[in-house]
Amino acid sequence: MVRPRKAVERLKPYHPPREGRGGKLRLDFNENTVGCAPQVVRVLRNMLSSDWLSRYPEYEEARNALAAYFGVSPDELLLANGTDDAIKMVCDTFVGPGDEMVVPAPTFPVYEFFQTVAGGSTKRVRYDEKFRLTAGMLLAAVNKRTRWMAIANPNNPTGTVVSQRDLRTILRKAPDTLILVDEAYVDFSGQTVLPWIRKYPNLIVTRTFSKAFGLAGLRLGCILTNAEVAEPMRRAQNPFAVNSLALACALEAIKHDKYVARYARQVCSNRDRLCCFLDKIGIPYVHSLSNFVLARVGARASEIALKLRAQDILIRDWSYDPRLQGYLRFTAGSTEQTRRLIQGLAEFQSLMETSNGAGRRRKPAKKSSKGRSS
Numbered sequence: 001m002v003r004p005r006k007a008v009e010r011l012k013p014y015h016p017p018r019e020g021r022g023g024k025l026r027l028d029f030n031e032n033t034v035g036c037a038p039q040v041v042r043v044l045r046n047m048l049s050s051d052w053l054s055r056y057p058e059y060e061e062a063r064n065a066l067a068a069y070f071g072v073s074p075d076e077l078l079l080a081n082g083t084d085d086a087i088k089m090v091c092d093t094f095v096g097p098g099d100e101m102v103v104p105a106p107t108f109p110v111y112e113f114f115q116t117v118a119g120g121s122t123k124r125v126r127y128d129e130k131f132r133l134t135a136g137m138l139l140a141a142v143n144k145r146t147r148w149m150a151i152a153n154p155n156n157p158t159g160t161v162v163s164q165r166d167l168r169t170i171l172r173k174a175p176d177t178l179i180l181v182d183e184a185y186v187d188f189s190g191q192t193v194l195p196w197i198r199k200y201p202n203l204i205v206t207r208t209f210s211k212a213f214g215l216a217g218l219r220l221g222c223i224l225t226n227a228e229v230a231e232p233m234r235r236a237q238n239p240f241a242v243n244s245l246a247l248a249c250a251l252e253a254i255k256h257d258k259y260v261a262r263y264a265r266q267v268c269s270n271r272d273r274l275c276c277f278l279d280k281i282g283i284p285y286v287h288s289l290s291n292f293v294l295a296r297v298g299a300r301a302s303e304i305a306l307k308l309r310a311q312d313i314l315i316r317d318w319s320y321d322p323r324l325q326g327y328l329r330f331t332a333g334s335t336e337q338t339r340r341l342i343q344g345l346a347e348f349q350s351l352m353e354t355s356n357g358a359g360r361r362r363k364p365a366k367k368s369s370k371g372r373s374s
Ligand SMILES: Cc1ncc(COP(=O)(O)O)c(C=O)c1O
Pocket: 029, 030, 081, 082, 083, 084, 085, 108, 152, 154, 155, 156, 182, 184, 207, 208, 209, 210, 216, 220, 221, 373, 374
């Protein structure tokens, strides 16, 4: 039998996210919960009646238009099949066996996944007990073998950000390490370091159309970095990784960025409404600058997640992470969706360990199977 590479042999089986989410209230993947701009759907319909499906994708026009949208030049932009693919491209280009990377913990698990597939190892830097993370903590993990560092800003699942001051310090003090700043949730946080790509030669920024833009199913992400870093990635890239439908829809979506901005504003105010409710019932949570909230409901977190699921409300159980036992993550959606979530949570309040004494303590329930967080 032909054996896979050692790194792949050592990989733990991948547990895909739960299936069967259609028709349910999806507050588990930090997606757009109401859908993309209607004009985008119209473009998609029109494409199906032309010869788009039988032709290989063409990238030039899309790359130029997206570069203009992001305010970079086309040679500073790479198209990817979602941020996941962008992360893989970084590993394909820059990581070999024995190379290291640094990530905050907890964070989006795909960075470590592709790092491991490439044969590299990962140094996780834990947030402190108040979910704080400083430049000093991250820099302390960097050494000569550190090829890259991934910082989701805001981070998933905490919703916290590394300050711009800290990011500047990291970029300056680790000049031989690529610093990937994943801005998947930028539309909610309003904070970006994209204009810095010409200033810091070790900065890579990623953006996605999966979150506020509402195109997660189409899979489109962008890598934005200086031309010297972009060039080898372009050489190593899967030449047809991005499909034509995703590109045409993204090009229409950026024409309606006001729609996206309005959606993001609504979501942020609904996130704050959810936080007010958590305050009222005494559930601690992490202050979030994104479209989700990580809250500590206590030892019966998994049970609460399952009970909500039985009501067709999907949320993310983070209890499998040993440092996040008792934590659930809720995506904020429309006002009506948030009302439904709050109503569901109110119903199971007696199962929660609130700081004002409600709820009862019990032995932790058996953990649900590990999944990738999205
Ligand atoms: C921080 C972060 N980056 C990237 C992604 C995935 O983005 P994409 O759909 O573009 O692969 C997620 C998904 O949840 C995420 O939380």
